Amino acid sequence: MVTHSLPPTPGVCMHRGHLNQQEKNERKEKPPHTFDPVLLEFLVCLLSKKPLSYEALTNELINEDLGIAYSIIDGIPNMILQAARMTHQNTKQEEMEH
Numbered sequence: 205m206v207t208h209s210l211p212p213t214p215g216v217c218m219h220r221g222h223l224n225q226q227e228k229n230e231r232k233e234k235p236p237h238t239f240d241p242v243l244l245e246f247l248v249c250l251l252s253k254k255p256l257s258y259e260a261l262t263n264e265l266i267n268e269d270l271g272i273a274y275s276i277i278d279g280i281p282n283m284i285l286q287a288a289r290m291t292h293q294n295t296k297q298e299e300m301e302h
Contacts (some may be wrong), residue, residue, distance in 0.1 A: 235277070237278040237279030237280070238279050239258060239263065239276045239279050239281070240279065241258055244256060244257070244258060244265075245263065247269040247283070248271065249272060250283060250285055251267070251270060252267060252269060252270055254267065254269060256274070259273070263275070263276045264276060265281050265283075266291065270286050271290055271291040272289075272290065272291070273288060273289050273290075273291050273301070274287075274288050275288075276278060276289065280294070291302065
């Protein structure tokens with residue numbers, strides 16, 4: 205069986221996983237991963253099972269009732285309870301109760 209192959213194109217690597225210079229430049233120009241607000245339709249707080257709100261300034265998903273903030277890393281919400289932080293609002297409510 206005879207196979208014909210094309211001569212290699214200068215600057216183009218045909219191996220999987222390698223990018224040519226143009227592709228590398230295009231990746232650098234793209235903005236970092238951002239959170240897609242459409243996900244708010246599906247995500248809920250793990251404790252209360254209530255909807256979350258997106259806070260763009262801190263890049264977090266917030267449960268205002270419980271005062272919990274879930275961080276967003278590279279556009280992906282970190283929904284691990286141990287990694288969530290308590291917001292200042294919840295701290296102030298606790299101080300008022302004591």
